[in-house]
Amino acid sequence: MAARPLAGVTVLDITRVVAGPFCAMLLADLGANVIKVEHPDDPDYARGFPPFVGGEGDGVESAFFSQFNRNKRGISINLKTAEGKALLKQLVGKADVLVENFRPGTMEKLGLGYDELKRHNPRLVYTAISGFGRSGPNSSRPAFDNTGQAVGGLWSMNGYPDRPPVRVGTIIGDLAASLYATIGTLAALRSAERTGEGQVVDVSQQDSILTLTENAVVRYTTKGEVASPLGNEHPFVRPYGQFACKDGYVFFGGYTDKFWRLTCEMFGEPERADDPAIDTMEKRFDPEIAERVVRPLLEGWFSAYGKAELEAMAGDRVPLSAIRTVPEVVEDPHIAARKMIVEIPVAGESVRMFGSPIKLSATGEIPLGKAPAPGEHTRSLLAELLGLDDPAIQRLVDGGAI
Structure with missing residues (x-):
């Protein structure tokens, strides 16, 4: 050394x-x-x-x-x-x-x-x-x-x-x-x-x-917007947050057009990437569309799999990670x-x-x-x-x- x-x-x-x-x-x-x-x-x-x-x-x-x-x-x-x-x-x-x-x-x-x-x-x-x-x-x-x-x-x-x-x-x-x-x-x-x-x-x-505080200051100084609690949501990026699966929760951040298309393909529904209601990042950012269309679609997909299965499916292609407990982190082979x-x-x-x-x-x-x-x-x-x-x-x- x-x-x-x-x-x-x-x-x-x-x-x-x-x-x-x-x-x-x-x-x-x-x-x-x-x-x-x-x-x-x-x-x-x-x-x-x-x-x-x-x-x-x-x-x-x-x-x-x-x-x-x-x-x-x-x-x-x-x-x-x-x-x-x-x-x-x-x-x-x-x-x-x-x-x-x-x-x-x-x-x-x-x-x-x-x-x-x-x-x-x-x-x-x-x-x-x-x-x-x-x-x-x-x-x-x-x-x-x-x-x-x-x-x-x-x-x-x-x-x-x-x-x-x-x-x-x-x-x-x-x-x-x-x-x-x-x-x-x-x-x-x-x-x-x-x-x-x-x-x-x-x-x-x-x-x-x-x-x-990330974007809270500039949101206030430029637009007068006051940051408030959002739970697990991002102020404007969607889908980007916590989603339930068969044995817990995962973080999914596939909001770009590239990641969204890969996700649709991964779950065997590639045609959803061309759905005119959600086919662009700008449309998926809309809060109403995100809750009415995108979230139910993702939760339907994720509910059939466990955290480890979803991580394995996403691999190096899509930003999806298990929300781990501290014991799971301590025993994580990557952490080791x-x-x-x-x-x-x-x-x-x-x-x-x-x-x-x-x-x-x-x-x-x-x-x-x-x-x-x-x-x-x-x-x-x-x-x-x-x-x-x-x-x-x-x-x-x-x-x-x-």
Whole structure:
């Protein structure tokens, strides 16, 4: 295996839960030396999120936490003590990136804001993830994932038209913010390598969610149309959605004239492609025709087959996919071929979790390690990065700094 692309990059991860830990984990997967910084008496509370693995008491670990903190090393620092603040500044001098997900202003109140930290390392990339960003009238408001979905517009357009809006069924605000933070961090790192100057990467959950609303913004700004819940339908593309079959549901997206003709042939009715009521994409886009003619035709075809049969029939010709449950995805041979389910040690057991979707041809398969216990590597990291000996480290322990 070639050297991992971020080998030699040191990241200080001062984040909790998912928006932040996921960003730092992606950097760790790519080879960065990621150091998870936690308070010695108040570690990341995601360690208390289920599901749990292991025996009773101290042997129990959170698989949720491990999934977003693999490949990191752990250090304990009390950033509210003078010694702890000084220690972080020393570590910043050895780091390339610091990631934090506090409310804007929190690090400044601790005396550890970007303006202070860059005095100790002008090349520092300071990545800050928050609900509303570091500027604007709402920047100091608290936020969770649901906050991002609510204020970014996504919640208002998800669900069914005859029911109240529904949140997306995953923490997409946290995840999207982490992905954008990772992109921004890599861009800022490249700039720092070229110029010798670091900068702040400012990522907001609200901003991140807004970019996931597809055509909702331009539909409003150009036509005054307000996106609303559509269930499994697309605003204008038809047929393009969920359809029932013998043993579940499939997604079918054969809306172009080419795909529609192939579909009619596949089900033994090629003449339907020339039916003057539905023979063009524009006609099939019409909501009334789609519901009165196209949907009943498709449901009649699909009802005779199971998900796997339909996928096999469609093959590489027509966009038709089974709507899989999570167990079906985990056991999917294609997912296995892509190495997207990996085994990570958790509490002495091997736990399957999602792998890295980033595949690099020259680097090869990237090895993945376990998540750290709270402060697991404190002593070794302080010796390695700062050259502290055992007596110096013990004094920090005795003073409550670590």
